[in-house]
Amino acid sequence: EDQVTQSPEALRLQEGESSSLNCSYTVSGLRGLFWYRQDPGKGPEFLFTLYSAGEEKEKERLKATLTKKESFLHITAPKPEDSATYLCAVQASGGSYIPTFGRGTSLIVHP
Amino acid sequence: EAQVTQNPRYLITVTGKKLTVTCSQNMNHEYMSWYRQDPGLGLRQIYYSMNVEVTDKGDVPEGYKVSRKEKRNFPLILESPSPNQTSLYFCASSLRSRGLAGASSYNEQFFGPGTRLTVL
Numbered sequence: 001e002d003q004v005t006q007s008p009e010a011l012r013l014q015e016g017e018s019s020s021l022n023c024s025y026t027v028s029g030l031r032g033l034f035w036y037r038q039d040p041g042k043g044p045e046f047l048f049t050l051y052s053a054g055e056e057k058e059k060e061r062l063k064a065t066l067t068k069k070e071s072f073l074h075i076t077a078p079k080p081e082d083s084a085t086y087l088c089a090v091q092a093s094g095g096s097y098i099p100t101f102g103r104g105t106s107l108i109v110h111p
Numbered sequence: 112e113a114q115v116t117q118n119p120r121y122l123i124t125v126t127g128k129k130l131t132v133t134c135s136q137n138m139n140h141e142y143m144s145w146y147r148q149d150p151g152l153g154l155r156q157i158y159y160s161m162n163v164e165v166t167d168k169g170d171v172p173e174g175y176k177v178s179r180k181e182k183r184n185f186p187l188i189l190e191s192p193s194p195n196q197t198s199l200y201f202c203a204s205s206l207r208s209r210g211l212a213g214a215s216s217y218n219e220q221f222f223g224p225g226t227r228l229t230v231l
Contacts, residue, residue, distance in 0.1 A: 041225065044154075087153075
């Protein structure tokens with residue numbers, strides 16, 4: 001069974017304090033790993049897709065990296081507007097190609 | 112504007128009164144799905160559809176029905192709602208692509224704004 005575990009569940013940072021969110025996964029074969037951002041009461045919004053170990057993608061203060069067992073979402077010098085829940089999802093190469101979501105990391109950035 | 116729309120956005124109903132939540136996408140995506148999101152449980156998939164007239168159960172299908180008669184629409188039906196179906200519901204769509212050897216792959220999902228359902 002495919003499993004996705006995100007840590008920590010919640011993270012509080014001061015503005016400018018860089019940190020990383022973790023997504024560890026267990027799948028038979030990885031087709032893709034997705035990161036989403038979700039604001040309270042809204043639908044998740046796509047951030048990145050990573051396909052193979054060693055791949056990295058960046059967008060503003062966010063950088064996503066991938067290894068064979070986990071992915072990190074690095075947040076550099078965060079701002080209060082980065083406060084949100086960050087979701088990770090994996091798509092396995094076998095079976096139905098339906099993504100499995102982690103439970104998310106709730107990030108709060110204090111000014 | 113490319114988008115997924117859901118209606119209604121908010122709904123309060125009573126136990127046993129049938130309801131339908133509509134979902135529509137304008138991106139010509141093959142894949143559509145429904146999720147519910149509850150505190151501490153994350154996103155759980157209810158049903159999904161890989162194309163017109165093709166639907167399948169997700170992780171929590173009990174008490175729900177879906178149909179996919181047109182590519183753009185994927186309504187969620189609750190025949191007899193119960194209080195444990197009080198939740199935040201999201202519809203999502205995704206483009207299908209072909210990878211190596213013709214194998215299917217589904218790309219990132221576009222989510223609707225959500226429907227907050229309360230069943231009394």
